Amino acid sequence: DGGITQSPKYLFRKEGQNVTLSCEQNLNHDAMYWYRQDPGQGLRLIYYSQIVNDFQKGDIAEGYSVSREKKESFPLTVTSAQKNPTAFYLCASRTFGGSRDTGELFFGEGSRLTVL
C-alpha cells in the first residue's frame, strides 16, 4: 500500500543533542512538508520541498534543517538551536499540477519528540 512512513514514533533527546526524524513516501508525490503540532496551536509549517535538492523555509524554520536528496525522502533534523523542541511532528506530501492535484495533503502517523 502507498503511504508515508515516519520514524521513530517516539524519541527522547537530551538537551544539546541533534536528532533526525525520518520521512519516506512511496506515493510518487513531488512535494513534501514538515509540520509541528503543539496543543492549542494547530499545525505550523517548518520546511517544505517541491523537488529534489530544493527546499524552502516555512513559518517556524529556526532550529531545524532538512535535506531532499531523493524524491521519496525528506528527513528533518531538530538541532540544539531549537529552543523548545518537545512537540509532535507530522510529515506530509502531495502531488501538484495536473488532473491529479486535488490540493489534498497526505500525512504520516507522526513522531513525538520529547526533550529531557
Place this chain on the structure above:
Amino acid sequence: AQTVTQSQPEMSVQEAETVTLSCTYDTSESDYYLFWYKQPPSRQMILVIRQEAYKQQNATENRFSVNFQKAAKSFSLKISDSQLGDAAMYFCAYRRGYGGATNKLIFGTGTLLAVQP
C-alpha cells in the same frame, strides 16, 4: 495573510445525533480550497472533506457535509448520525488555488469532538 479560525476548542455530541463544527477564514483570493481533516487518537491526519471555492454546491461525503458560505467566509462541518469513531480533533484548513508546492495549507487550531454513548 490568510488565516483560519476555529472558535470552538471543544464540542460534545450524543451518539446518533448531529453536530456542527464552525470554521471561518480570511482571504482576499477568489480561487482556493477548503478542507476538514480529522485527527483521531492515533494522531494520523485523515482528510474528511474538501471544497473548491468556485463550486457553489456544498460538498458531502456520506455522513459528513459542509455549509460553505463564500461571502461570509464560513466553512462549517456537519456530522450526522454521530458515531463513537467520530471522536477526534478536527482541523479546518485553507489553501490558495494556485502556486504549486509553495501553496501551503493553513490550519485552524482545531476542535476536539467528544461523542457520548
